[in-house]
Structure formats: C-alpha cells, structure tokens
Amino acid sequence: MQVWDxxxxxxxxxxxxxxxxxxxxDMGSAQALARALGVPGVAVAExxxxxxxxxxxxxxxxxxxxxx
Numbered sequence: 001m002q003v004w005d006x007x008x009x010x011x012x013x014x015x016x017x018x019x020x021x022x023x024x025x026d027m028g029s030a031q032a033l034a035r036a037l038g039v040p041g042v043a044v045a046e047x048x049x050x051x052x053x054x055x056x057x058x059x060x061x062x063x064x065x066x067x068x
Contacts, residue, residue, distance in 0.1 A: 002039040003047045007055075009033060020067075022059045024052050 010030055015023040027048070034044045 002037065003043050003051070006030065006034050006037060006039050006044070006048070007051055009037075021063065022056050024056055027052075 010025050010033070013026045013029045013033075015026055017023050025048075030048060031041070031044060034041065034048075
C-alpha cells in the first residue's frame with residue numbers, strides 16, 4: 001500500500017526525452033520521497049522499477065495515440 005501511495009505522488013517527477021517521450025521517474029527524487037514517507041527502501045527497490053516500466057510503456061502508448 002505504501003508503494004502505491006508513493007507512485008501516486010511521483011507524477012511531477014517524470015523524466016522526459018527531448019523528443020517528448022517519457023523516460024521514467026527521477027529515481028533519486030523517488031527514493032528521497034519514499035524515505036520521507038517512511039516507505040521501506042527494500043520495497044521501493046523491489047517494486048518501483050517494475051511499476052515504472054509499465055507506467056512508461058502506457059504513457060508513451062497514450063502519447064502516440066494522442067499525437068498519432
């Protein structure tokens with residue numbers, strides 16, 4: 001549950017390529033936010049990269065459809 005709360009707060013921490021595509025989250029900021037929220041570091045390290053990969057794929061898919 002804590003990791004999902006963290007994910008919900010990372011919307012402003014997106015890294016965007018010059019082409020406009022989404023690259024991922026700023027993981028340094030994500031880790032700092034996780035520490036501030038008391039989210040266990042092991043949970044962040046284990047779960048966030050997998051969630052990030054799905055988020056990147058879905059957002060880029062949506063961008064392609066919108067600008068298509």
